[in-house]
Structures are given as structure tokens and as C-alpha cells.
Amino acid sequence: MAQVSSLFVTRLYRARLAERGAPVDAAELEASCYAIAEDDEAGQRWCAENGYPGYTSYASLTDLPWRFPIFADLVKVLDAHVAAFVEDLEFDLDGRAVTLEDIWINILPEGGTHASHIHPHSVISGTTYVAMPEGASALKLEDPRSARMMAAPARLREAREEMRQFVYVAPEVGDVVLWESWLRHEVPMNMAEDERISVSFNYGWG
Numbered sequence: 001m002a003q004v005s006s007l008f009v010t011r012l013y014r015a016r017l018a019e020r021g022a023p024v025d026a027a028e029l030e031a032s033c034y035a036i037a038e039d040d041e042a043g044q045r046w047c048a049e050n051g052y053p054g055y056t057s058y059a060s061l062t063d064l065p066w067r068f069p070i071f072a073d074l075v076k077v078l079d080a081h082v083a084a085f086v087e088d089l090e091f092d093l094d095g096r097a098v099t100l101e102d103i104w105i106n107i108l109p110e111g112g113t114h115a116s117h118i119h120p121h122s123v124i125s126g127t128t129y130v131a132m133p134e135g136a137s138a139l140k141l142e143d144p145r146s147a148r149m150m151a152a153p154a155r156l157r158e159a160r161e162e163m164r165q166f167v168y169v170a171p172e173v174g175d176v177v178l179w180e181s182w183l184r185h186e187v188p189m190n191m192a193e194d195e196r197i198s199v200s201f202n203y204g205w206g
Helices: 026-039 042-050 070-090
Strands: 012-016 098-108 115-116 124-132 139-140 168-171 174-182 186-187 196-205
Touching: 012 168, 012 196, 026 042, 026 070, 026 124, 026 196, 070 098, 070 115, 070 174, 070 196, 174 196
Parallel strands: none
Antiparallel strands: 012 174, 098 196, 115 186, 124 174, 124 196, 139 168, 139 186
């Protein structure tokens, strides 16, 4: 009897923020994102100079949990989710911890995209979703083996999710999605008239 196994699995964690820790008020978090974006002149300037659609605090602010208490509350909840994901991944941490390195805001307007990329030097990356209007783009994840599939035919449209070369995750407000930082991902064009707001983060080991 032939046997087919799945090897070298890529794990994806998805949950509601409120499943681990105190609820984070989505309306307050959204208002805080807008307030920070409005005051962050350095971030606005970086976005304009680098052709970034909308706004990100990635290149300008490194202390969101210190500036706004709701971000400190958010990090406490994220820590619990990341700990659960790390346990699932069966990492041997050798007595060291996986801890937050960066956390930043993303406000993507209609027509905005975020090109395919990875997060080098981190272990776990993720996003929680603050505003996802109807038509807002999903998170697109790429099979990490794609560059090595030189002569492989395309997968069937109805292929099982674990067999696809790209997987689209359509999160809802209050969701948290985690993946290992080497996994290539992107945000396709936002087709919603309203802005898509998320908070992304990296965790490192050390």
C-alpha cells in the first residue's frame, strides 16, 4: 500500500485577540492609530519619500506601547498568542525567550498595496486587524519553495489548501495572524473605499 506523507510543514496561527487575555477595544485602537498617524510628521515624510501608500509608523516610531496605554495592553495579549504559537512550533529555545522587537501601524488607502516581502532577523511575525472594510485585501502567503519549483506545473484551482502555491487569509477585525518570519507574504491592492488598518509586529529570540 502506497503511503504519502506531508513533510516540512509551514504553520499558520490564527485566533481572536480576546482568546488570550483582556479584550482590546477595537474602536479605541483605531482612534489611537489615526491620532498617531496625524502627529507623526517623520513617518508621514518617510512614506512620501519612499512612495509608501497611506501611512506606516515602521520607520519612525519604536515606542508605541509607551506612547499609548492601549498598545501596552495589546502587547500583553500578543505575548500570550506568540507563546502559544512558539509552543506549537516545538522550538528548543535553550533557556532564552522569544520577545517583542518591533510593533507598528499600517493604514492602507484604496488602491494601496504592500509588496511581497519577508522579515529577516526575526523569528515570529504577525498582524492584528483594526479596520477591515468590505473589499479590503486579504493577506497573501507564498509557498516558501516556489523558487525551487522550476519545472513544476501549476496546481489545480481546487487543490487542497496545503497544496496551493499561494494562500489568501481574509482576517476580521480583532483577529491575530502569526507566521514564521521567513514566510514571504504581501497585501494585494486594497479594493475597499475605506482604509484598511492593521498593527504588525516582529518577535525575536535572544
